[in-house]
Amino acid sequence: MSNLLFEQAKPILQHIKSQGYEAYFVGGSVRDYLMNKDIHDIDITTSATPDEIESIFSKTIPIGKAHGTINVLYQDEAYEITTFRTEGDYDDHRRPNDVAFVRDLYEDVKRRDFTMNAIAMDENYHVIDYFHGQQDIAERIITTVGEASERFEEDALRIIRGLRFQAQLAFHIETNTYRAMQQQMSHISFLSIERIVVELKKLVQGQHVSASFENMKQLKAFTYIPFFQQSNMDSITITEPISFNLFIAIIQVKQSTELSLAQLKISNQEKHTIHALSQLMSEIGELQSKATLKRIVYDYDMKLLLELVTHRTLLEANQIKLPSPLIFNKATLAETAKQLPIDTRKALAVTGKDLLAHLQQPSGPWMKDILRKIELAVIQGEVSNCKTEILEWVDNNV
Template identity: 55%
Template structure:
């Protein structure tokens, strides 16, 4: 069975082979091909050195040349071509003290993390499988290449990768591999928070997120991770795939420690998203009437309200109070969203300047207060969104100080 992405990259391998070098597809793309999962990136490994790769192709980018990787731009696509390499001793549980290039495929794949990722495939779709990776894929098993203790002692990130693959693929972790992961968890403290967050995002979004997360808690991995080591992660339950920001918001509500998100080095947009979701979840118990739900949907948006509704299982699992299903359900959210007279403040038929002109007062906090009262009055159908009607309603109902 051929694959379009492999065929598109094939000329690169053929060019390398034409000049006497070995070249193979390698790693996750081969694993996903065997599993008939969607393939996103094609990685290529070769016996050619980085200098030799650069000499063979017109457009190259030396993104990781010191580690053996050259980015080749071909027909508008970027392909990472990495030289067969071996590694010297790891000194900090993160990276080898030295990388050196070799000419044999076996020497390259034997340094990889798991058997399912140590597969190579040539242009004829013939597998090169030195560690029975295909058998492990067939049996849905995650197993280290070689000695498990050595693999995790070399790079602690492999512990998180193993759990992440379990969450994504639904595989079992082979017992010796699992035991070695447990025994090396303390090495996780050497990892950068950026690397940790990348793996957590993928784990939490996996179809089997609950399984991967449960094992992560079971081996006490969170005790060695920045930010999370301040929380009791045994209390936090993951019962369905979650976005990373949603996970953080639920954790914030369940255990309000007010830990600065800056520790996680996530984007400002994500910090705002976590703050918004936290506020939305905290507000759910107060939704006891349709009027309150209308205000909630207006303030946060129908899309976000629906998302919070879909989180009911996760919230209940984490002992977080939620809204009554008589009020907070998908049908009611849809109905209210469609009936809202306005969806944001700039749709009001008056502005702050209109209010100042009408009252003859200078601007101040009262303007923001009055506009908010007018918004809510329109949303809750107490007044129509018409210039004259709004000013009259304000005169009668808004106390201006």
């Protein structure tokens, strides 16, 4: 465990306090520090208002000033500083109608989600823990600050966050907290899919995802989330950390009807990877020959192939067939890739222009088909990657 990030940010807290205000580290960074985990980013909370923070520091960015958050630039780092605040009513289970700035730390932390995230710490590593968060960390319990039903009524994303923390930390969810999750799960239908996907990506990559994923199913969380609503999630088993892309690809492969990735509002690159994984899993089960292995290694990104090798046990638990480990393993894949004469179509010794000139035909869909046949012939060793030999092969075989 390193406290380097806290040490680097310590002058910020000291400067705020020198101006007569309170300032503390708070949230996940404090939780992780107390758990001897690596810290990746820190949040600072203060009694100073956004206007006061802007007057204290010369370099600031008002990223969320209306809600109390200012970014302070210090020694080439940006630090998120948020004013102590209370929140008004929540009408949509997503965000408060208004916030009010306060000068009392207790009033600020009592609105937070879980006790383990409601711990503050000053620059001297003195902990302020109003809600027994340290005890809950020691006992490995996820429990809300105050009444669970109220916290989840305010922001339903806290339900998914709680399950995500379970996957990441191997904590168990306190009984009343779990019961409130069950009672208010339908409220996650008010959330944007983007916010849910952010949490699901972390959840399925958690080192202890198995119990959390089973809870997601037991709580019927997926019935309120677009895309997953159309999936038979009870048939999906996740027993080890996997990428979100592989998770979605497994769901796609197991469904009898095609699901729209557009519902997830993910990037085009992610959609492309999921489609490739789905297609690969659909093809790979029938792999029995070296010729087919060559084609698959040529056609697919090695990272995707290795991902399937790594998660063989999980895929088989989901009734996704893989070839024998004797022919589908890391060593065989690496050796096959090494032996391929080309790695992309661009490496072919002929181009579309060469074919047009040689065959003296107008361009058309036939061009793509012939280039594909040439690719396969080259990687299978039927013809050398030599322009003259390829054109001769075309005359005799196409």
